[in-house]
Amino acid sequence: MTGAGSATVAYTVEDSYGDGPATEPTWYQPGIDVTVGDLTVEQALERSRQPDDPTPSGSRPGNWEGAMSVSFSLTDDNFHDLVFADGGTALPNSPMRAPSSTWYYAIEMPDGTTESRTPTGAIVQDASISYEQGSDISVELTILYGDEPSDITEPGTIEQPSDEDVYTWHGATFEVGGLNQPLMQSTTLSLSGLARFRRGQGRHPYDAVVDAIEPSFSTDATFTERDQLALAVDDSREGLVGKVPATFALENGQGDTIEYTLEGCQPTSYSWSDLVAPDADLGEPIDYHVADVSATTATA
Template sequence: MTGAGSATVAYAVEDTYGTLPGTPTWIQPGIDITVSDLSVDQALERSRHPDDPTPAGSREGNWEGAHGISWTLTDANFHDLVFADSGTDLPNSPMRAPSATWYLATELPDGTTEARTPTGAVVQDASINYQQGDDVTVELTILYGDEPDDVTAPADGDIQQPSEADAYSWHGASFSVDGLAQPLMQSATLSLSGLARFRRGQDRHPYDAVVDAIEPSFSTDAVFTERDQLALAVDDVDTNAYEEVGKVPGEFALENGQGDTITYTLSDLQPTSYEWSDLVAPDADLSEPIDYHVSDVSATEVTA
């Protein structure tokens, strides 16, 4: 960004990989947006002659772009980029990964606009983050297959832009594990990794993208109030000397000031790591950071 208020960030969901609908719907993903990087890798390979220590040149490899983006959560529109099954569920069978075209532009001091338009953009990793005292945030790691210069720029009035009043904050969040509420949650992150991968053929650019081997996880850090999570982590269930880590349901629910709600239903939580933190600390409460493996996640949005 060259100055405050000089950037435009929007995306439109593609009909098929790399192809926008005739009249695309451009969406600003949220507020307080940060684009951490926007990079292209040409994967050049050096060429050499046996009688010359300097390279003769370089040949192109697979083309791939990437960018990271985060924002304050204002709505569930981004679910269309993350949940391949109708924007509400993770897929339970092979399918094409959802893709989008992004419009990322900056206005220069001389009044001109320079834009970049990643197309065939798929979300590889996503996280929804809660921190006590802060707004809820979303982070996406995005890979994309092309960056053409013929994408028609959306007019300002054509971009759906959320309101500051739509923001989801920490005081609208609730958590439950195995039906038990967690009222003193300090931080929590729902992570979805391995959401998409490219398929390639006889072209430098990807042919398309499909869902990958998805790994959902849930990390929490709450003030210790009861031993239910401790029991889940350390109490073995023995069947003929076979030890099992129990599976329990969970829920991560959010509500904004407008009364809109987003609920993430988590299936088969299993603690892969558990600890006590600040057992002896004069100015801190005993807390229990936990990392859970999750088998499935579904999302529900209800607008007021």
């Protein structure tokens, strides 16, 4: 069996879909505290049968597709190039090809040998950036990929972040509708439907394009004022749900900053929690639909 410290996880952005690494690629470890969900390949086999035999004679392959998920503590904005199709800073406002990447996964065996897998044509279908009081900022990427060749060269150097680069909860600030939210307990910025494959006459995808993107923002803060309640309840009596901007700003111990600007936030659900609880504050869980998201970064 393998043990702690025996794995390698890295990615590089592809110049064109499915091309694999560039001539002199820059490989990145996505963050620290990395976990990888099942690295799964689906062959979509269909059974073949003869009319005079109740058992199948074999199976024919269908569309080839790989899937994985990657979670990590946020240390930098490099992953934005996989998520924001418009230059790594914004969601697209017109049809375009989706960004793709090659990943390198390796495990060192007890006998000293290394086994690796190299997904190519990898696209991020869903992404989430989450804050929780008392914890590091975390990122989760749900990824599909189109091929897994065995001739990818092992990365020579991998840019690896340090624990000092981690963005933590005490470097986060939130503003919704122009009001600061100082007692935020948890939030998640979700970007769903970021990319999809296009297919033709081959088993592997032809390329990838941006999909019908659905940004959303979930917050759970201690109730301090009526503004969010008014947006969800009072204002909606006119038949429309109001739109407000929001910001989700982060700073790490190095002084580097990442700020997500959210446009057109509309509450789709609003709750009061712990209304009668002797040992808890009144909470205000809210789920927002979001029209657009962009990201800006600055290095100290």
